Amino acid sequence: MKIDYHMHSKFSADSTASMDEMIEKAIATGYQEIAFTEHFDLIPEEIEIYGVPSYRKYSLAIEEMRRRYPEISILKGVELGEYHLCHKLADAIMKNSPPDLKIGSIHTLSNGKNISIPLTFPLVAEDIKDYYESNLQLVKYGDFDILGHLGVQNRYLTKEPDDSFVLHIVKEIFSLIIKKEIALEVNYSGLTKPLADLIPTTKHLKLYKDMGGKLLTIGSDAHSVESLDYSYKKTLHKLLNLGFTHFSKINAEGWEQIEI
Numbered sequence: 221m222k223i224d225y226h227m228h229s230k231f232s233a234d235s236t237a238s239m240d241e242m243i244e245k246a247i248a249t250g251y252q253e254i255a256f257t258e259h260f261d262l263i264p265e266e267i268e269i270y271g272v273p274s275y276r277k278y279s280l281a282i283e284e285m286r287r288r289y290p291e292i293s294i295l296k297g298v299e300l301g302e303y304h305l306c307h308k309l310a311d312a313i314m315k316n317s318p319p320d321l322k323i324g325s326i327h328t329l330s331n332g333k334n335i336s337i338p339l340t341f342p343l344v345a346e347d348i349k350d351y352y353e354s355n356l357q358l359v360k361y362g363d364f365d366i367l368g369h370l371g372v373q374n375r376y377l378t379k380e381p382d383d384s385f386v387l388h389i390v391k392e393i394f395s396l397i398i399k400k401e402i403a404l405e406v407n408y409s410g411l412t413k414p415l416a417d418l419i420p421t422t423k424h425l426k427l428y429k430d431m432g433g434k435l436l437t438i439g440s441d442a443h444s445v446e447s448l449d450y451s452y453k454k455t456l457h458k459l460l461n462l463g464f465t466h467f468s469k470i471n472a473e474g475w476e477q478i479e480i
């Protein structure tokens with residue numbers, strides 16, 4: 221079974237992809253289930269730059285896509301940036317028609333700098349610490365299904381930085397998500413960026429596995445038709461090499477493990 225739980229369409233401010241084209245590509249490349257995960261970054265710094273999409277229009281568009289493409293399962297997902305800081309607003313917007321899947325992710329440091337886009341500043345130790353501490357706060361809040369792209373800032377670097385000084389925070393994040401049954405996203409957008417590694421990196425995925433982590437979702441983080449499916453096979457090979465044998469599918473009852 222082929223699944224992608226992270227993709228954006230024109231409902232996200234940083235994508236112009238048409239839902240139809242994304243779905244048609246997913247069907248043509250053999251997916252049985254996909255989730256659109258549009259950005260709902262509802263902290264003031266992000267709203268000011270990117271605005272807020274209409275959740276109502278997004279929900280209606282998903283319903284229309286399900287009618288148009290019954291041959292594939294289409295989930296209504298959201299990627300909630302800094303969710304722990306804006307859950308009241310996000311939940312109020314989504315309350316009448318809850319999403320099928322929620323990714324929690326961190327895009328912005330405490331100082332307001334966005335670290336999920338090509339970096340325009342040198343990443344210093346303080347930024348790295350701030351980033352993982354925000355992720356820890358996010359998973360402590362925890363009312364979401366998937367922890368998205370942990371270590372996203374690394375994808376724009378040519379070499380993985382020495383982040384051993386935050387290892388204790390990464391371990392705490394992993395132990396909490398394992399306990400709360402929040403899946404760890406394997407985001408393969410990093411493979412086509414300067415770092416050329418998965419996000420989280422191989423090193424952190426190995427740590428997650430050693431700590432007993434089993435729930436993994438696969439996400440292209442595609443913002444265009446071209447990047448959908450681009451490194452899917454490569455990602456599965458890398459996971460097998462790391463010793464993972466399954467990835468995860470979300471159901472109404474919880475997680476189901478799918479053999480790689």
Ligand SMILES: [Zn+2]
Pocket residue numbers: 299325327336368369
């Ligand atoms: Zn993101």
Ligand SMILES: [Zn+2]
Pocket residue numbers: 226228257299441
């Ligand atoms: Zn995304």
